Amino acid sequence: RSPQIRMLRSRHWIASRLYVLRVASAAALAKTAHRAGTKVGRVTHGAGLGLNKSTKRNTTMLHVSNVSVTYPDGTEVLREVSFTLGRGENVALIGANGAGKTSLLLSLSGLLGIQGGTVSADGVTLGKKTLGDYRKRIGLVFQNPDDQLFMPSIFEDVAFGPRNLGVPEDEIGRLVERTLESLNIARLSERSPLKLSGGEKRLCALATTLAMEPDYLLLDEPTAFLDPKARHILAKLLKTLPQGKLIATHDLPFAKQTCTRVLLLNNGGIRDRGEPTSDTLEAIEQELTGN
Numbered sequence: 693r694s695p696q697i698r699m700l701r702s703r704h705w706i707a708s709r710l711y712v713l714r715v716a717s718a719a720a721l722a723k724t725a726h727r728a729g730t731k732v733g734r735v736t737h738g739a740g741l742g743l744n745k746s747t748k749r750n751t752t753m754l755h756v757s758n759v760s761v762t763y764p765d766g767t768e769v770l771r772e773v774s775f776t777l778g779r780g781e782n783v784a785l786i787g788a789n790g791a792g793k794t795s796l797l798l799s800l801s802g803l804l805g806i807q808g809g810t811v812s813a814d815g816v817t818l819g820k821k822t823l824g825d826y827r828k829r830i831g832l833v834f835q836n837p838d839d840q841l842f843m844p845s846i847f848e849d850v851a852f853g854p855r856n857l858g859v860p861e862d863e864i865g866r867l868v869e870r871t872l873e874s875l876n877i878a879r880l881s882e883r884s885p886l887k888l889s890g891g892e893k894r895l896c897a898l899a900t901t902l903a904m905e906p907d908y909l910l911l912d913e914p915t916a917f918l919d920p921k922a923r924h925i926l927a928k929l930l931k932t933l934p935q936g937k938l939i940a941t942h943d944l945p946f947a948k949q950t951c952t953r954v955l956l957l958n959n960g961g962i963r964d965r966g967e968p969t970s971d972t973l974e975a976i977e978q979e980l981t982g983n
Contacts, residue, residue: 752779752814754800754830754908754936759809761792761799769795771960772809777908777936784947784968785940787957788980793940794835796957797910800938801832813908831906831935835913837893841885846872846896849885853904871903875929891922895929908936915943944973 754777761770769792777783787793798804800811802823811818813829834840843849850868859867872878875895885893894917901909914930915923927950930937941947947954947968954965956976965972 752907753777754814754938755810755812756800757810759796759799759806759811761795761804762807768960770799770806773957773960773962774809775955775962775964777938779907779936780934781953782930782937782939782951784951784954785938785957786942786944786947786954786976786980787940791957792960793957794912797832797912797938797940800910801830802827803832828904829907831901831904831909833898833901833909833911833914835916837890837897837917838885840897840900841893843885845882845884846877846888846899847881849896850899850903852900857904867903871899874902875899876925889922890917891919891925894918894922894926898929902933906935908938909933911937911939913941913943914939915941915946944968944977948973 756776757774758772759770759774760768760772762768773796775783785793785796795804799806802818806818811826813826816822816826816829818826841849843852847868850871851864854864854867855861868881869878872881875898877892877895877899880888880892880896885896888896894914911930914926918926923946927946930939930950939947939951948970951968954968954972954976956963956965956979958979965976
């Protein structure tokens with residue numbers, strides 16, 4: 693098969709898995725609310741950013757312990773990967789092309805199975821029986837926003853998750869408006885994703901995830917397709933959001949600007965390189981390039 697066909701099939705697979713994730717997350721939230729005897733339409737949405745949540749969990753951390761992932765062809769892409777991500781923490785995930793950054797994000801979101809180790813979010817361990825409860829805590833933003841925006845308008849894209857959750861239509865409108873306003877993109881509400889710039893698509897894709905109020909954000913190359921102005925807006929935004937954020941990126945200056953810690957993924961393993969100082973990032977670049 694040609695590389696173009698393989699790429700197209702890969703993008704279609706990613707888009708379909710994201711659709712599954714968004715539906716599953718909405719269904720899990722609705723099921724949890726039903727079991728608790730809570731009226732779904734009364735959920736406090738905190739302007740789509742999770743700022744007004746009244747319920748706090750005892751363990752507020754994404755914990756990854758000895759995770760290993762092997763592709764069906766036998767290729768081991770991740771080997772005993774371990775790290776933690778706290779609420780409000782911005783952590784950069786750096787590695788060469790093919791190092792397994794996207795595979796790690798997919799594994800942490802429950803879209804790619806792990807062959808060893810454990811992943812837990814706020815004390816909920818990822819597994820078949822807990823998949824729905826776990827997924828509602830995780831928000832995944834793909835590298836290509838075109839894989840994430842599939843409705844006729846941005847309003848419908850952002851409303852997709854809450855609508856599947858069962859939020860009443862009169863509340864959905866207010867939720868979408870608050871979420872878009874929080875990102876300063878309310879003007880795009882009725883626009884088609886096909887008519888947006890790369891930076892606008894990036895923020896809209898983020899809005900679809902934030903509307904579901906995850907506790908942790910997984911972002912795959914968030915500065916891809918962005919011009920300097922859009923990159924600056926995104927960097928400023930990521931420093932203000934309350935979620936814990938794992939940011940897979942090749943953009944070392946962006947990592948220094950937005951993150952407090954760097955994880956280096958190389959040869960299937962991961963190392964915590966600490967604060968992203970200029971010296972640390974220079975050493976990482978030399979290690980990855982062999983210079």
